[in-house]
Amino acid sequence: xxxxxxxxxxxxxxxxxxxxxxxxxxxxxxxxxxxxxxxxxxxxxxxxxxxxxxxxxxxxxxxxxxxxxxxxxxxxxxxxxxxxxxxxxxxxxxxxxxxxxxxxxxxxxxxxxxxxxxxxxxxxxxxxxxxxxxxxxxxxxxxxxxxxxxxxxxxxxxxxxxxxxxxxxxxxxxxxxxxxxxxxxxxxxxxxxxxxxxxxxxxxxxxxxxxxxxxxxxxxxxx
Amino acid sequence: xxxxxxxxxxxxxxxxxxxxxxxxxxxxxxxxxxxxxxxxxxxxxxxxxxxxxxxxxxxxxxxxxxxxxxxxxxxxxxxxxxxxxxxxxxxxxxxxxxxxxxxxxxxxxxxxxxxxxxxxxxxxxxxxxxxxxxxxxxxxxxxxxxxxxxxxxxxxxxxxxxxxxxxxxxxxxxxxxxxxxxxxxxxxxxxxxxxxxxxxxxxxxxxxxxxxxxxxxxxxxxxxxxxxxxxxxxxxxxxxxxxxxxxxxxxxxxxxxxxxxxxxxxxxxxxxxxxxxxxxxxxxxxxxxxxxxxxxxxxxxxxxxxxxxxxxxxxxxxxxxxxxxxxxxxxxxxxxxxxxxxxxxxxxxxxxxxxxxxxxxxxxxxx
Numbered sequence: 001x002x003x004x005x006x007x008x009x010x011x012x013x014x015x016x017x018x019x020x021x022x023x024x025x026x027x028x029x030x031x032x033x034x035x036x037x038x039x040x041x042x043x044x045x046x047x048x049x050x051x052x053x054x055x056x057x058x059x060x061x062x063x064x065x066x067x068x069x070x071x072x073x074x075x076x077x078x079x080x081x082x083x084x085x086x087x088x089x090x091x092x093x094x095x096x097x098x099x100x101x102x103x104x105x106x107x108x109x110x111x112x113x114x115x116x117x118x119x120x121x122x123x124x125x126x127x128x129x130x131x132x133x134x135x136x137x138x139x140x141x142x143x144x145x146x147x148x149x150x151x152x153x154x155x156x157x158x159x160x161x162x163x164x165x166x167x168x169x170x171x172x173x174x175x176x177x178x179x180x181x182x183x184x185x186x187x188x189x190x191x192x193x194x195x196x197x198x199x200x201x202x203x204x205x206x207x208x209x210x211x212x213x214x215x216x217x218x219x220x221x222x223x
Numbered sequence: 224x225x226x227x228x229x230x231x232x233x234x235x236x237x238x239x240x241x242x243x244x245x246x247x248x249x250x251x252x253x254x255x256x257x258x259x260x261x262x263x264x265x266x267x268x269x270x271x272x273x274x275x276x277x278x279x280x281x282x283x284x285x286x287x288x289x290x291x292x293x294x295x296x297x298x299x300x301x302x303x304x305x306x307x308x309x310x311x312x313x314x315x316x317x318x319x320x321x322x323x324x325x326x327x328x329x330x331x332x333x334x335x336x337x338x339x340x341x342x343x344x345x346x347x348x349x350x351x352x353x354x355x356x357x358x359x360x361x362x363x364x365x366x367x368x369x370x371x372x373x374x375x376x377x378x379x380x381x382x383x384x385x386x387x388x389x390x391x392x393x394x395x396x397x398x399x400x401x402x403x404x405x406x407x408x409x410x411x412x413x414x415x416x417x418x419x420x421x422x423x424x425x426x427x428x429x430x431x432x433x434x435x436x437x438x439x440x441x442x443x444x445x446x447x448x449x450x451x452x453x454x455x456x457x458x459x460x461x462x463x464x465x466x467x468x469x470x471x472x473x474x475x476x477x478x479x480x481x482x483x484x485x486x487x488x489x490x491x492x493x494x495x496x497x498x499x500x501x502x503x504x505x506x507x508x509x510x511x512x513x514x515x516x517x518x519x520x521x522x523x524x525x526x527x528x529x530x531x532x533x534x535x536x537x538x539x540x541x542x543x544x545x546x547x548x549x550x551x552x553x554x555x556x557x558x559x560x561x562x563x564x565x566x567x568x569x570x571x572x573x574x575x576x577x578x579x580x581x582x583x584x585x586x587x588x589x590x
Binding site: 047050051054056057077080081083084089091092093095097098099100104108109111112113156160168 | 225226229230233234500501504505506507508509510511514585586588589590
């Protein structure tokens with residue numbers, strides 16, 4: 001079963017009287033253990049596609065299926081529940097909660113999903129250990145380096161054992177060497193778990209870490 | 224919910240302004256409530272202590288104990304009414320009393336009584352009195368002889384009783400004849416013959432049944448000419464200025480709490496606006512609007528509760544510093560009701576942010 005299936009997805013935004021087409025006739029499938037790199041210029045629709053796949057935005061037309069769950073007609077409440085269970089996000093701006101330490105930043109996912117506290121704590125610590133942050137668990141984001149913060153964000157995305165991890169520009173704030181290290185880490189963590197990932201990037205050097213690369217231009221997948 | 228508490232603990236400065244404003248509002252609310260209670264308790268203790276559920280006045284007195292006169296015949300008539308189990312005469316005289324070794328005279332209310340009020344024994348012998356505890360602060364001690372009224376009648380203090388003041392004057396509870404003597408010396412024109420009182424406290428067979436009490440009161444007024452009978456609670460409220468004082472202070476306290484609600488609403492609206500990005504991330508990773516909103520409410524409640532605790536300490540310190548200069552009384556019921564009102568108001572104020580929280584788009588987290 002594919003981790004993600006988009007069929008003829010269209011997304012329109014209303015801007016005054018004008019309609020802006022963000023995605024047009026987008027059909028895409030990502031296998032259950034596949035890492036897909038999504039590349040394209042700014043404004044091409046990469047982030048919109050990522051948002052629709054993660055249930056953050058609804059498609060105007062078309063069908064969206066994640067891990068076998070058709071989320072096309074989901075209500076806001078159903079989408080919230082869907083995000084808790086099936087997807088993980090790594091945001092471009094990292095977006096860690098500043099007053100929570102590394103461990104707690106992972107545990108908020110479990111708190112929102114009302115998961116078992118003890119089991120969640122064990123999992124969070126295990127994930128942070130795997131990500132090389134075993135001795136930084138009690139540090140606040142302000143006490144971590146950029147690379148460490150990115151790793152915490154990756155841990156948070158994996159906390160709910162998602163079927164699909166959606167990663168937005170993971171290396172944009174990192175230098176090349178650190179960016180490559182982070183990409184290697186993402187690949188290792190995702191592959192070890194047999195999870196699928198869609199990585200949005202404008203840095204073509206990072207596509208070498210993906211199983212497949214898809215280009216998107218003006219809201220259409222071109223290759 | 225845990226997140227809300229963690230943010231409060233780790234970023235207290237963010238909530239400092241709201242907490243400081245609430246401390247000030249809570250201090251004001253407690254202070255006003257303390258003054259109201261002090262004024263109310265200090266004015267009404269003597270009537271609240273009456274042992275009867277009903278009080279009978281002369282019908283032309285407008286329920287004023289000073290103006291009212293109940294003759295021995297009326298008193299006997301009241302005692303014979305069905306449902307009445309005991310009656311006792313009460314009389315009041317507001318005078319000054321010279322306290323030994325004190326240059327300033329103390330204002331006292333000499334109260335003659337027959338039926339023992341709550342907390343008091345049977346009337347003392349003539350020339351003796353039980354004094355309200357508030358008179359201790361005026362230098363009154365057990366065993367002292369006070370010179371009471373214009374004719375300096377000697378009255379010996381034989382004990383103290385709590386919470387029995389009358390119209391902000393320390394009570395001296397005496398035998399009826401002692402009171403009559405004081406009244407005659409202070410107001411010769413109001414000299415009363417033996418057996419005549421200003422009011423009658425009436426005990427009934429049905430003290431806890433309001434309907435039966437009303438029936439007995441109506442029977443008294445029908446059976447005895449020239450009297451008006453009300454519940455003791457109504458007699459308390461009929462004291463000069465009590466109703467007006469209660470309604471004025473209650474209105475001021477209400478407005479103060481309204482201001483508290485507005486302050487909390489504004490602060491939390493601003494805080495919510497500041498945290499829109501963070502809340503969007505919460506929603507993106509699976510938080511429902513209810514979970515986010517619950518965190519906001521918990522924060523408002525904890526801030527209000529903390530502000531209340533600080534304000535209680537400040538008001539108690541202020542009360543200790545003020546001493547007897549103001550009739551400030553802090554009673555547990557006032558503390559509880561203020562805490563509840565402040566917390567509910569803060570929660571309602573924070574609830575104004577609900578719409579904003581619900582409208583936060585999780586897609587904003589991804590840019």
